[in-house]
Amino acid sequence: MPRNTRRLRPVVAVAAVALAAAAVANPVANSASAKPGKHLVDIQLLSFNDFHGNLEAPSGSSGRLVTGHQIDPATGKPVDETADVGGVEYLATHLAEARKGHDRSLTVAAGDLVGASPLLSAAFHDEPSVEALNKVGLDVTAVGNHEFDEGYKELQRIDAGGCIDDGDGKDNQNSCAAHEFKGADFDILASNVVEDASGKTILPSYSIKEVDGAKIGFIGMTLEGTPDIVTAEGVKGLTFKDEVETANALVPVLKKKGVKAIVTLIHEGANLPKEKWTDPATGTVHEVNASFDYTCEGGGELIADSPIVPIAEGLDPQIDMVVTGHTHNPYVCDVPDPKGKSRLVTSASSFGRLFTETNLKYDLKKHDIVRSSVKGSNLLVTRDVAKAPEQTELINTYKELVTPIASRVLGSISADVNRVQSPAGENALGDLIADAQLADESTVYNGQAPVIAFMNPGGIRADLTAANSPYGEPVGDVTFDEAFTVQPFNNYLVSLTMTGQDIYDLLTQQVTGANAGSHKILQVSKGFSYEISPSGPVDGSVKLNGEPIDKAASYRVVTNNFLQGGGDAFEAFTKGTDPYYGGLDIDAFANYLEASSPYTPGALDRITGTH
Template structure:
């Protein structure tokens, strides 16, 4: 276990716009081969931890490592995934300490979403436990991600600087500095190079950090994705602007070079999509199957990477030596050519602390730069072999504090209530309707806090990205099979969003439905989950019949709907919500969900007939 690192904040510097275009970068290129005596340096990285202090359960706590042939009772042979349980901060700390052995010069960095959308153990205390844990595991620097803005940028700044919130000691099931504890903030800097106060060039947190490793100066530029305002609650980013990732990083290259920093690493919370499938050949029979890809398939074993990070990495200044990415919760280790034609390492370590990327390289003391040809990276599974005692104590202490809230029994379910066919086969239909989406939308519709002026909502809409985990029938913590606790419900909906009722016309609702596969959602459709009584059909990008209780929606008629405040502000590419009138804020979405489970226990998933794809 390493001791917490003392941070050295770097002041923001105003810089002129980068004048060069194309591949003719004014800052030049990075070292391709060594030109003098070198220093060996290790860089350990991870991303999208999301406050998973305890080992994550279900598919979110497993990594695919191999495949095997399985023959069923009818004699049919198929290929099955071989997985290993991974993640949990106690094991992450152990793995990091293990990987650092034999490396005198080692840094540990992250690419955002360290906090936010966290399980109750961290979220109940405004993610202070996760910051404390990151201090203990020896995190040196991280970029911000979109989820760092879940509770607003001022709360992010508090997590960075320290101090307690006056939150009513448990109001809304959250308690800053419980039991009189102090909170000193992060021992590592959060970097936000592309997040500025609107109308200024001032960043809300430092744009970069320079680390001196035994005389080697390495600069880290940290950013979140430019699209952050479209995927977080509007109030959390009010008064801020988010700039282009490539433009932002390239402008900072000459700033770092002016300070004698030639070795530059970008930490960016934007990612790519590795191949989801690969071919696997059964060694016993020679038969080849199409299977889910191993964690190390892309790009180490033939898998191809796609997505935003490919374009970003291909356009970053050639002086930037490496890119550590995140956001897509995907594993990959890839070389992507920079504008000068040199290979540049681009990595991502899945999510929830299940993987760590172990990168090694040589630092040329003469050129004061990274020898690009020496860079080697591999993702390493955080297996659950040994716990780090210091982190076990932290987890145990907070488990005791959260127990009265977490263990409250809400009711029971008669079977798994799923959100994806990968986790629970049969839990999602061809139209994108899920069992858990139905349950949450019904809970929102039934919540009495959104009734105002005698107007009761008729339709509820839930964004699929806000459903963070399935409800599983099998007990995970001794609560009993089928029993649903508050902690389990919170893991499904961890954002503490408010429910909002508003009025939309039939025409506006139809426009809303088409936005599921158009505009910002054209390349990656987002199918909203809907409440009972409301149904529609679609084919490709064409909306078909839309009905409420079997009656077609009338374009000119007004309907009262309910959703969360994130969608109500036009989040996830649904601006039609912002045209609603008579907005009324109710209670928290998690409270409505918990109350519904209590009132409808035992709960059995119904047929998936609300959304039909022709």
């Protein structure tokens, strides 16, 4: 197969400058639309985010969205009404239909289009997803944190094209398996990501798109906290700059180029509240899972301390709209700019299940967007439309190539092994993964085998469902494809030595510091137990095989390289000594399933208490 590599396109470097931004509190409603006039033209923006390589229609809860609620006659309690949505074959059709009748239309995205992907895309370094997005008609996207999963040089290759000389199937991946990879036809922007050695951004900072006389500038960036949530190796040698300062510094740059209409694409997002739903029969108000259009179209509001809110409030008033992502939530809301003027902030959930359609007026005389005309709405990617044939052809090509790896049966489970948490934060799938890491012999160092394993909950991406049979295998059988969907990062296992005090500090960091607002309870291996409290582990409760951990003693532990580098704000791991890198986490998971079949989930009794 070809192994040629094309030269990377030059990048744009922009220095960030500080700009004090006035904070604006309560969002206000959009004002009336612009007055019609010959100098006003209609522009359509279609946007989505967090695609994560979901070429095929995602299954289970990942392929559904809440559309309404009803009372279950059997229990008298409210239940969700849902729709099956997503899949690039359907997304492409919906976008094509949405563009009809719109002469001026652009399609944009807000990052995490690749990374943490199903095997169909990940097995080929996400090249299939980039090719699919080329066919979808994407014009420009911001970079997200998961675009750094394989390092920024790989991100630059994804942008520019070329092949990796990785042999056939190294680490369950194969570049250019079908043909030479041509790269992205769309612009990938990384305005706040600077290479320390050169002082330049790793990809362009902005993109200017012109549609029939209307020029719109797009500023793209990821969240400043990206180094905290990806592997240290993936962002080595990079600096991630403040989002507001970066975007605001680019406004005068774009204005000098005659661009006053500006949209920010940013991979950071908002958290959403529960929905207050009224039973139409009784008038009783219930707190339920929010429908996809509840926030803010249906009356819901962004949670005030959401990460995107202060960013949106601080962006220069010249910026007309903010397309966001990262939190996988759906919303179309108003967050006023520093002058108190209404400004649309949107996010289209994840996995291609939604897209946002925004319609606006552009003033050809003023070369700017009429802010009061900006109207947006999230639309379901339903599966009741014809599949886009070019996407089906692409999927079939890669399905044939991946089938020998994907369809291999690893073992079986006697019941679903899922991520449903106990009150203490433990879940059955986390137990299984931690046990698999502990059992993996690749991390034995100088004859020392790890005695405790820790797994981050965010790295567990799907449930193992007994009835799921993607290749027609018997009920309960688990294929490599299913296992990879659970752990899609190709992280390496790392063993290291930690003191008992380090372990106490680690468990405390689950509920304090950066994790105080959203607790992250690590999953732990058999033989290790403790009681969690709102302030951390109860002193004296941390035990190994029934014996209390000695804070002065040393213990060999195993985790993945994401956590070992301090990911998810678990800095205690960085104090570990004698790190030793083993094999891939997915291989440990697969080997353990093969050795433990049929696997039956046990009691959730390793972590007790509440947090």
